[in-house]
Amino acid sequence: xxxxxxxxxxxxxxxxxxxxxxxxxxxxxxxxxxxxxxxxxxxxxxxxxxxxxxxxxxxxxxxxxxxxxxxxxxxxxxxxxxxxxxxxxxxxxxxxxxxxxxxxxxxxxxxxxxxxxxxxxxxxxxxxxxxxxxxxxxxxxxxxxxxxxxxxxxxxxxxxxxxxxxxxxxxxxxxxxxxxxxxxxxxxxxxxxxxxxxxxxxxxxxxxxxxxxxxxxxxxxxxxxxxxxxxxxxxxxxxxxxxxxxxxxxxxxxxxxxxxxxxxxxxxxxxxxxxxxxxxxxxxxxxxxxxxxxxxxxxxxxxxxxxxxxxxxxxxxxxxxxxxxxxxxxxxxxxxxxxxxxxxxxxxxxxxxxxxxxxxxxxxxxxxxxxxxxxxxxxxxxxxxxxxxxxxxxxxxxxxxxxxxxxxxxxxxxxxxxxxxxxxxxx
Numbered sequence: 001x002x003x004x005x006x007x008x009x010x011x012x013x014x015x016x017x018x019x020x021x022x023x024x025x026x027x028x029x030x031x032x033x034x035x036x037x038x039x040x041x042x043x044x045x046x047x048x049x050x051x052x053x054x055x056x057x058x059x060x061x062x063x064x065x066x067x068x069x070x071x072x073x074x075x076x077x078x079x080x081x082x083x084x085x086x087x088x089x090x091x092x093x094x095x096x097x098x099x100x101x102x103x104x105x106x107x108x109x110x111x112x113x114x115x116x117x118x119x120x121x122x123x124x125x126x127x128x129x130x131x132x133x134x135x136x137x138x139x140x141x142x143x144x145x146x147x148x149x150x151x152x153x154x155x156x157x158x159x160x161x162x163x164x165x166x167x168x169x170x171x172x173x174x175x176x177x178x179x180x181x182x183x184x185x186x187x188x189x190x191x192x193x194x195x196x197x198x199x200x201x202x203x204x205x206x207x208x209x210x211x212x213x214x215x216x217x218x219x220x221x222x223x224x225x226x227x228x229x230x231x232x233x234x235x236x237x238x239x240x241x242x243x244x245x246x247x248x249x250x251x252x253x254x255x256x257x258x259x260x261x262x263x264x265x266x267x268x269x270x271x272x273x274x275x276x277x278x279x280x281x282x283x284x285x286x287x288x289x290x291x292x293x294x295x296x297x298x299x300x301x302x303x304x305x306x307x308x309x310x311x312x313x314x315x316x317x318x319x320x321x322x323x324x325x326x327x328x329x330x331x332x333x334x335x336x337x338x339x340x341x342x343x344x345x346x347x348x349x350x351x352x353x354x355x356x357x358x359x360x361x362x363x364x365x366x367x368x369x370x371x372x373x374x375x376x377x378x379x380x381x382x383x384x385x386x387x388x389x390x391x392x393x394x395x396x397x398x399x400x401x402x403x404x405x406x407x408x409x410x411x412x413x414x415x416x417x418x419x420x421x422x423x424x425x426x427x
Contacts, residue, residue, distance in 0.1 A: 036378065037238040038401050039175075040191040041225065042087075042146065043218050044080055045198025045360070046244035047206060048072065048370035048388075051219075054212035058223035059374060062240060066376025067384040069419060072391050074246045074371050076320040076364040077284050077334075080198070083245035083371070083391060084147040089127035090395030090409025092321035096127040098147075099286065099327045104271040106288055107326040111271050119162065120150045128407040130398050131156040134189045137404045142178045142187035144171060149191075158187070168194055168221050176228035188402060192225075194218055198248075198360075205357035206248045239377030239401040243394060246360040249337040249368040253354055256281060257308050257335055258344045263300030265343075267293040268331070279343035281353050283361030286329035294330045307336040319365055321410075337368040377401065381421035389415050400424035 048071035051059045075086045075093055081101045082093050093099045103124065104111045112118045125148050131141035132154045141156035143149040145166075149159045158178065175192050197214045204210035222242065229235040259265060269288040273279040289297070294312060301310040311332045313323065322328050335341050340359070348354060362369055371391065379401045392409060396416040399406035400423075413426035 034237050035188065036401055036403060037187070037234060038189045038241065038398050039225065039229070039238055040146075040189075040241040040243060040398065041222060042084060042191065042193040043197055043222075043242060043244045043372065044193070044195045045201050045246065045248055046215070046218070046372045047247040047368075048372050050197070050206075050211065050215050050372065053207070054215040056215050056219040058219045058226060059242060062222070062226070062242060062376040063374045065382050066240070066374060067380040067382075067386065067419060067421070068374045069386045069388055071247075071367075071370030071388040072243070072373040072394075073388055074364045074369055074391055076322060077361045078246035078364045078369040079361050080245050081147050084193070085125070085127075085129075087243055087245070087391050087394045088129040088131070088146060088148050090130075090392050090406070090411045091127045092392060092410045094321050094324045094328060095410060097124055097324060097327060099322055099324055099329075100272070102271075103327050104269075104286065104288070105326050111274075120152050122151050122153050125151045125154070129154055130395050131189055131191070133399065133407050134402055134404060139188035139402060139404065140186070141189040141191075142175075143189075143191045144175065145193040146191045147193075156189075164195070168196065168217075169224075172221055172224045172228070175225060176232075179229070179232050179234060189398070194221060197244075201248045201358040203355055203357060205250045207250065208357075237378065239375065239379055239398075241394065241398065242372060242374035243391070244372040246364075246371050247367075247369045248358045248360055249362060249366075251281070251338055251340060251356055251359045253281075253348045253356075255307070255335075255339045256346075256348070257305050257339060257341050258346075259285070259301065259333065259341055260343050260345075262304040262308075263297050265297060268297055273343055277350075277352075279346040281340035281342050281346065281356055281359070283340060283359055284332065284334040285341055286327075287331045287333060289330055298331060301333065307339040308341070309334050309336075334362065337362040337366045375419070379420050379423045381423070384421055386419055389419055393419065397424060 074083045079101050081098050085098045089096050102112045112124055118124050129148050131143055134141045142158035143156045144160050145162050171192055179186050196218050200210050200214035229238055267289055270285055272282050272285045298312055313330050393411040393415045395409050396411045416424045417426045
């Protein structure tokens with residue numbers, strides 16, 4: 001049961017009791033405040049420093065009247081599916097199961113595929129997303145294109161199968177229309193996703209004029225959403241969450257490490273290089289094999305290139321959190337930010353590969369992968385710039401903003417308290 005559901009009969013009871021004692025001139029209790037709203041806006045690929053380098057008046061205005069940490073640490077790997085689902089569930093990848101944009105499950109011997117409807121298959125998605133927590137406690141959630149919102153068994157009241165080409169302005173118009181419904185049909189929690197910055201920077205790279213144009217585009221969309229809430233008289237009670245999934249690093253075909261030129265990879269299963277077009281340019285590789293194969297490849301690759309790191313399962317850095325029982329890699333290979341790994345069979349003359357000027361997926365604590373977080377509304381102190389924090393804490397902030405009991409997560413209540421300036425105290 002939600003906190004607001006518990007509070008209502010108590011207030012009504014106090015009001016009735018006081019009304020019966022009017023002769024004592026005791027003031028009647030104030031009416032309860034209007035129920036809070038959360039609007040979460042996902043801006044794919046918006047680096048932590050993008051709005052410092054490019055004009056973004058609407059995002060900057062939200063930051064000025066709210067809280068903008070120095071950056072937000074994505075989870076590892078710093079990929080879209082992985083991170084937007086960690087934001088939704090408050091869980092590390094080893095606990096929610098999405099270890100990449102297309103994870104491989106060793107036990108089932110299958111690989112995630114959107115073409116096979118896996119965006120809606122609960123086999124791949126563990127944990128309890130924030131919209132499910134809200135719905136379980138009597139609130140309404142409306143979600144457009146958030147990772148995990150299509151999954152059978154955990155869908156919000158309103159959800160959409162992903163439509164990559166749905167015009168951004170149509171997305172804004174539909175989200176605002178949700179708040180034009182009768183009060184009992186409006187969302188308490190709403191979320192919407194925009195891919196634009198990520199899509200542009202993959203082709204142009206960060207620190208470019210094209211990045212600035214992309215930032216301006218999403219900034220105008222955010223401004224339209226804020227203006228729409230204000231026009232409807234809802235802005236003051238809405239906590240707006242601006243979140244991105246990762247940063248971006250400049251990349252080039254001049255910075256590619258061909259793994260098979262450094263080691264004999266026979267016997268090692270490398271699903272990241274098994275796409276329909278063969279090996280591509282990847283920031284990392286999840287690999288699988290028996291102990292002898294893993295040890296042989298590890299010994300060959302470890303220290304073989306100054307911009308390459310390789311980890312056996314037991315040696316993976318603690319902040320990676322990728323030790324899923326059936327999807328965690330036996331050997332994890334990752335380039336330094338800006339360095340891709342591949343195989344010599346990759347066709348670097350292919351326009352798609354040659355045109356890849358920016359990418360993500362690198363070490364989640366690297367500066368280049370820093371993501372954006374801006375929170376504006378009742379739970380956020382104005383103008384605050386706290387130190388960076390992990391994105392698994394966003395779930396707890398949303399639960400606090402909605403006044404609901406959170407599910408168990410990997411977030412830290414002390415971090416939720418810190419980012420909210422103590423307005424969401426740790427119990």
